[in-house]
Amino acid sequence: MPALPAFEPGHVWLVGAGPGDPGLLTLHAAHALAHADVIVHDALVDPACLALARPGATLEYAGKRGGKPSPKQRDISLRLVELARAGKRVLRLKGGDPFVFGRGGEEALTLVAHTVPFRIVPGVTAxxxxxxxxxxxxxxxxxxxxxxxxxxxxxxxxxxxxxxxxxxxxxxxxxxxxxxxxxxxxxxxxxxxxxxxxxxxxxxxxxxxxxxxxxxxxxxxxxxxxxxxxxxxxxxxxxxxxxxxxxxxxxxxxxxxxxxxxxxxxxxxxxxxxxx
CATH class of the missing domain: 3.30.950.10 (Tetrapyrrole methylase, C-terminal domain)
Structure with a gap:
């Protein structure tokens, strides 16, 4: 097993979970799931992927689905900042790849604006x-x-x-x-x-x-x-x-x-x- 980077408190990892099958998670994604304190996930993350979260991790739903009540993107981005400033290891888990029609760029720029350290973990896009x-x-x-x-x-x-x-x-x-x-x-x-x-x-x-x-x-x-x-x-x-x-x-x-x-x-x- 290769040496993987530490998931530090106060950091946010923006991670792609792939299209569904948990076998398509990257090593970085599985590592993040095993160490995150809070997992803020969207509607397209398969439950089988969330089942790999460490015991005691908090799961927060932040899904956006067309035609259904959804949290505003700005609120999601600021929630990541809030959790990181509380000293949490924050995993923002997205279906597919966070930078392919996933609003990952918007969230990352919000983190930059609030000087929150982050890591981007690409995923297999659908x-x-x-x-x-x-x-x-x-x-x-x-x-x-x-x-x-x-x-x-x-x-x-x-x-x-x-x-x-x-x-x-x-x-x-x-x-x-x-x-x-x-x-x-x-x-x-x-x-x-x-x-x-x-x-x-x-x-x-x-x-x-x-x-x-x-x-x-x-x-x-x-x-x-x-x-x-x-x-x-x-x-x-x-x-x-x-x-x-x-x-x-x-x-x-x-x-x-x-x-x-x-x-x-x-x-x-x-x-x-x-x-x-």
Whole structure:
């Protein structure tokens, strides 16, 4: 076991817990859980990760979920300052990675403004780890050499106007969208209007990397209707692009749990070579 840094009283660690599976916690994250006095966690941290907290640690919920009563971000940030100044070892535990649509930068800057010492511990972001648990790679050399990560709503809860949807649609073969399910109809309409094909593959990955994971494969044109007809709910990652087709060959979790056979040539490249 490598030597890990001491978690000092009066310090705050901003830690990513990954997309769900506690096995995806980093060594630094597990170390922080084992030593923190107070764990301020968000709604996306899986209970299995919180179960690794040391006995006697205080758990404080500070989750922010769209459309539901949530603490204000400023109040959360100032609570971290308050706890640190009380001499606590404060673990701010976030689902995924704290710096990927996780408001970790805002909280860290508040700590800087109040001269509170802190450490950043990256985590596996859901846009990579969650897709991997669904059998969808973020990149594959036969489908894409670029990928774009974006959010489906801004701080006011609407589709972000700051995103140049036309150029995103034209410029990136694969789009990975966080917090996009609520506005998926408006988003897919913008992408199709900008030139994406209506039949382009799209997938929703809900509760990624947990025992509750569900995946819906559809297309840009059918996405809004298909998800409305399903029982799926956020949190979800939405991915658009040809990489979704690779799930037929890479859904390792589905194959393990259901004994399902996988397609060794999901893109049909070998079949094209044989017939061409």
């Amino acid at each position: 846009g990579i780890g969650g897709l991997a648990y669904a059998g969808i790679p973020a990149t594959h050399r036969d489908t894409n050499h670029a990928v774009t990560f974006l959010t489906g709503h801004d701080s006011s809860g609407v589709v972000p106007d700051a995103i140049d949807w036309h150029h995103v649609a034209k410029g990136s073969p694969v789009l990975v969208m966080y917090m996009a399910m609520k506005h998926i109809g408006a988003i897919t309409a913008r992408l199709i209007e900008a030139g994406r094909g209506p039949d382009e593959p799209l997938a929703f990955v809900c509760n990624a990397a947990t025992g509750r994971q569900q995946v819906l494969e559809t297309t840009l044109a059918r996405a809004e209707a298909d998800v409305a007809a399903s029982s799926l709910e956020p949190p979800a990652i939405v991915v658009v692009g040809e990489v979704v087709r690779l799930r037929a060959g890479l859904d390792w979790l589905g194959a393990l749990t259901a004994g399902r056979a996988l397609d060794p040539d999901p893109l049909g490249l070998r079949r094209q070579d044989e017939t061409g």
